[in-house]
Amino acid sequence: MIDTVVRVEARTPAGRAACPGCKCWSRRIHGSYLRFPRDLPTAGKFVVVSLRVRRFVCEEESCERMTFAEQVPGLTRRFGRRTERLRSMLVSVGLALAGRAGARMTDAFKVPVSRNTLLRLTASLPDPVTAVPRVVGVDEYAQRKGRVYGTVLVDVETRPPGRPPSRSGGGHARGLARRAARHRDRLP
Template sequence: MVHGDGLSFGRGSVHESVEVTDTVVRVGARTTAVRAACPGCGCWSGRIHGSYVRFPRDLPAVGKVVVVSLQVRRFVCADDCCPRKTFAEQVPGLTRRFGRRTERLRSTLVSVGLALAGRAGARMTDAFKATVSRNTLLRLIGSLPDPATVAQRVVGVDEYAQRKGRIYGTVLVDVATRRPIDLLPDREADTLAAGLAERPDIEVVCRDRAPFFTEGATRDALQALQVADRWHLWHNLGEAAEKHEQGHALAA
């Protein structure tokens, strides 16, 4: 056992001890805030109801699992009308309600999930000794708040396979950012028309020549200019050049 000297472990807490074994590093810490704000009503309280110990996992160190033994307190809400009555304090930047991981480990796992998705991301977490399942990574990604929405001026329309060869849908992509903005469940003109009608700021619809895309983009996006996408332009140009060369070869 190696004892600390009250150094800051995070804003609102201090670490008191570190225990190192062959596989685990256990860091003992406690909270130091004099009072805390109720997450329900926002009232501050300094009246302590009790305390307990949490064990959030942190990022591994030198190949060892790091677990924080954090003593936190439960406060009595100062507002008698608040339905919570009591609440547990959180350490900013370290814990969150019901969290089993530190915010640092959580953000790292989210970054891995965003970069590699489920299966590959799970293999990567195993490599740096913070093993989680692919479903956990997907749940962490799914819990992220939606990004701020901005008006899309140029939207690309194409199909995507939900089940290759059997079930297809329509994807809408913001051409400026190259990010998908919506997944429509099918390739029907009515579905596409409804999806475009929800976005009145669209000025240009970039699509291929599929008839359901043509009809859907024309029906409810009359204000938008329709253009062929880059791939089909190059594909058609290549076909035209090939036919032109074949014509010259036959004439010769």
């Protein structure tokens, strides 16, 4: 086990940190503790990061926070258990493969995570485009037993880039079909 692990011990050289609440700088150290964020494997070996994090006292009296922990930009985030490198790799796998296929791929990378973790990471991404897809037309339309069926043509250019296609069983498409059926006289 000793020869299959790379241990990285790190600490920040900065003598001060900014409070996330009031953005004021502080030099008063309250204490420190160790964090162990997971990182990408290197040369087939697991990487263990032992990061010494300091806790600072906020010097602004009007600030609601009394103490705060420093964050290392590009390495950690608040309450994060993975490094930013590992997180971005998992997000890329999640966007490309999603669910079970993505979980199998992360096993091959020696960073096993569940399919739900991959889906949660991709769902936490901000939407790059807030536009709703524009309905171009209805190709086929039918109504049986109170249900509306149809093939809806949408402007695919307005779909947010980088998002995997919906595999929710067509709930969004059904809503578009209903909306298109209501306005079918206005469609080109």
